[in-house]
Amino acid sequence: MKFLRAFLSTLAGMPKVAVGAVAIFLFLGIFAPWLTPHDPNAQDLLQANQDMSISHWLGTDHLGRDTLSRLIAAARTSVVGMSLVLILALSVGVTIGTIAGYRRGWVEEGLMRIVDVGLAMPSLIVALAVIGIFGTGYWNMILALALAWWPGSARISRAVAVNVMNRPHIESLRVLGASPLRIYFKHLLPTTLGAVLVYATADAGAVALAIATLSFLGLGIQPPTPEWGQMLVDALPYLEASPRQVILPGLALTAVVIGFNLLGEAVALNRVPTPLSAKILRKRQLTAALWTREAA
Amino acid sequence: MLSLVSRRVRNSLVLLVLATLLCFTLVVSAPGNIAVLIAELRSPNASFADIQKIEEELGLNDPIPVRYAGWLTGALTGNLGISYKTGEEVGPALASRIPVTAMLVAGGGTVALLLSLVFGFAGAMWPRHWPDVAGRGVALLGASMPSFFVGALLIYAFAVELRLVPTFGLAGPSSWILPWITIGLLPAAVLSRVVRVGLEEAMARPFALTAVAKGLNRRAILFRDALPNIAPTYINALGAQTGVMVVGAVVVEPLFAWHGVGDLFLTGIRFRDFMVVQACLLIFISFFILLNLLVDIGMIFTDPKLRRQGS
Numbered sequence: 001m002k003f004l005r006a007f008l009s010t011l012a013g014m015p016k017v018a019v020g021a022v023a024i025f026l027f028l029g030i031f032a033p034w035l036t037p038h039d040p041n042a043q044d045l046l047q048a049n050q051d052m053s054i055s056h057w058l059g060t061d062h063l064g065r066d067t068l069s070r071l072i073a074a075a076r077t078s079v080v081g082m083s084l085v086l087i088l089a090l091s092v093g094v095t096i097g098t099i100a101g102y103r104r105g106w107v108e109e110g111l112m113r114i115v116d117v118g119l120a121m122p123s124l125i126v127a128l129a130v131i132g133i134f135g136t137g138y139w140n141m142i143l144a145l146a147l148a149w150w151p152g153s154a155r156i157s158r159a160v161a162v163n164v165m166n167r168p169h170i171e172s173l174r175v176l177g178a179s180p181l182r183i184y185f186k187h188l189l190p191t192t193l194g195a196v197l198v199y200a201t202a203d204a205g206a207v208a209l210a211i212a213t214l215s216f217l218g219l220g221i222q223p224p225t226p227e228w229g230q231m232l233v234d235a236l237p238y239l240e241a242s243p244r245q246v247i248l249p250g251l252a253l254t255a256v257v258i259g260f261n262l263l264g265e266a267v268a269l270n271r272v273p274t275p276l277s278a279k280i281l282r283k284r285q286l287t288a289a290l291w292t293r294e295a296a
Numbered sequence: 297m298l299s300l301v302s303r304r305v306r307n308s309l310v311l312l313v314l315a316t317l318l319c320f321t322l323v324v325s326a327p328g329n330i331a332v333l334i335a336e337l338r339s340p341n342a343s344f345a346d347i348q349k350i351e352e353e354l355g356l357n358d359p360i361p362v363r364y365a366g367w368l369t370g371a372l373t374g375n376l377g378i379s380y381k382t383g384e385e386v387g388p389a390l391a392s393r394i395p396v397t398a399m400l401v402a403g404g405g406t407v408a409l410l411l412s413l414v415f416g417f418a419g420a421m422w423p424r425h426w427p428d429v430a431g432r433g434v435a436l437l438g439a440s441m442p443s444f445f446v447g448a449l450l451i452y453a454f455a456v457e458l459r460l461v462p463t464f465g466l467a468g469p470s471s472w473i474l475p476w477i478t479i480g481l482l483p484a485a486v487l488s489r490v491v492r493v494g495l496e497e498a499m500a501r502p503f504a505l506t507a508v509a510k511g512l513n514r515r516a517i518l519f520r521d522a523l524p525n526i527a528p529t530y531i532n533a534l535g536a537q538t539g540v541m542v543v544g545a546v547v548v549e550p551l552f553a554w555h556g557v558g559d560l561f562l563t564g565i566r567f568r569d570f571m572v573v574q575a576c577l578l579i580f581i582s583f584f585i586l587l588n589l590l591v592d593i594g595m596i597f598t599d600p601k602l603r604r605q606g607s
Contacts, residue, residue, distance in 0.1 A: 117314045120588065122543045125580050132565035132573035133326045209442055213547060216444045217562060229444070236448060240456050247452075250445035258440040 004194075014266040021259030028072050029079025038066035040073035041224045049242050061231075061245050062238050070226040071252055077227045078256070081142060081211045086200050088146035093153030098192050100154070101161020102184055112158065118151030124210060131219050141220045145210055152203065153196055160195045164188055205260025212253050228253045300596055308589040315581040316371070320364050323574045330570065331356055333380050371578060377571035381564075386575045390560065394579075396466065397556035400475055400548065401541045407480030408487055408537060415484075416491025420518060423496060431488060438485030443544050447478040447551045464553040475552045479544045483537035490533045494526035501525075528599040535591030539584055 028035065037057070044064035052059050058067040096115070100108040118126070123145075130144035164170065165188065173183055212229030214220030221227035223234065228249040235245035331350040335342035351357055355366060370376065376386040415434070418427040454474060455463040461470045498504060499522055507517045546558035557576060564572030596602045 124543050129577045243452050246448050254441045261440050
């Protein structure tokens with residue numbers, strides 16, 4: 001479990017705001033059923049489009065459903081969907097990446113060519129195409145996103161695996177007579193997994209955003225299940241009368257994505273570059289060292 | 297240099313062939329019988345014979361490699377099949393929509409280009425002062441806000457409340473502004489950081505120090521010495537962001553009721569109109585491969601190190 005400790009110690013050195021935003025998101029997601037003041041799907045047309053009040057803290061939507069409850073329940077939809085996508089994408093990606101890193105030569109060439117094709121296409125387009133062929137639905141969305149996301153983790157894990165395999169102690173292990181399976185499962189896989197887990201944390205925001213985008217387009221989470229993107233598109237026709245119903249889910253989603261982006265920035269996998277200060281450089285070296293640290 | 301370019305072209309062609317294979321496989325692996333769908337479209341009470349006739353017509357009984365070859369030669373000559381939903385030819389329908397998307401992406405790109413250069417330069421000119429801090433904040437927000445939320449906020453503020461521009465549609469310059477900003481904000485955010493960081497890194501190099509020693513002021517050094525240095529990085533990032541904008545078109549076009557390729561793709565997905573989905577996917581993928589190629593070639597031309605390496 002050393003990689004878990006390495007993971008947690010990396011997390012401790014990250015921006016507090018980002019860790020806070022993501023922690024709140026995960027907390028709401030995990031404990032949503034016990035936190036919602038009302039049933040998120042209970043309609044009450046007599047209470048439709050209410051303003052903020054004691055019983056409905058953030059008002060109600062056009063069907064009289066409590067907005068606060070729906071926002072909280074939507075966090076759960078997001079957390080569950082995101083985790084499923086990442087677990088699926090990482091299992092495929094890490095397996096393929098480590099195999100390519102372990103067995104160099106034509107196996108690596110072939111596998112990485114497939115990964116290249118996957119990386120040449122934007123994730124959202126791949127996910128949309130898969131949904132277009134196999135139809136909408138919860139599991140189709142999860143599978144489509146996993147299919148779109150695995151090449152990224154495959155590439156990272158191959159890079160880490162190659163790095164690990166080039167270290168002297170692997171050669172020593174071979175000389176000592178360690179079996180290939182032992183080297184793969186006891187030495188290569190845990191190390192690679194620790195590194196890729198950091199990457200996944202940074203990439204989780206993009207997955208959450210993709211789920212919201214697909215739901216916004218009506219191809220992801222289907223009503224009445226609350227989901228931020230779907231809540232936003234649901235309220236769009238009533239933009240003039242109650243803009244709050246559009247703005248609140250958008251803000252929630254933005255906060256989560258900002259949190260994950262800041263985390264990503266801290267592990268130098270950001271899309272938005274920051275100036276390189278001595279502090280950041282030092283942190284990067286530390287992170288890179290952590291990625292490839294061998295689990296005993 | 298030519299050998300370097302030709303190697304990139306060859307790699308792109310291989311990628312393109314693999315991508316067409318993927319497009320084709322995706323539709324072949326679709327669940328359900330396509331012939332039944334078409335037969336039902338043509339007449340509600342189609343007989344088994346009708347279905348067989350359609351299967352024969354479309355060559356659905358041919359071996360997979362033959363079907364792939366047929367589809368590929370068709371696609372190369374612009375024949376992308378017939379929509380199951382409307383019965384129209386997909387090729388011309390797609391072609392008529394490309395200008396709309398091109399206009400959206402070009403407009404968004406202009407917004408991104410202008411904003412990123414202004415914010416990036418301001419940040420590098422006065423590092424760690426308010427323009428820099430503000431630029432960084434706006435960039436983080438711009439990179440994190442989903443485009444549909446940005447669009448909805450812009451519609452609410454400028455179309456609903458202030459009534460300055462139409463809420464949706466494609467009618468005259470006033471209706472272009474909101475979609476352009478919506479699609480250009482994310483690239484602007486990312487690119488402004490690329491400019492800002494690139495300039496700062498260039499300013500830390502010895503040649504910049506020499507320029508300072510010669511007595512040049514900071515603005516002159518930024519423009520004349522630092523700017524050419526960020527060109528390869530900027531072109532690379534601009535290419536990547538053009539791709540991001542094309543993907544963004546899928547979200548932004550329906551929001552503003554623009555009938556571009558993204559909108560067509562979505563309609564195809566909603567009605568599971570495989571030929572439309574396949575055609576749009578093919579166009580998207582070809583575009584991305586071409587874009588990557590152009591970026592690579594652009595970098596070879598702007599980066600002297602790469603240029604020398606090839607010859």
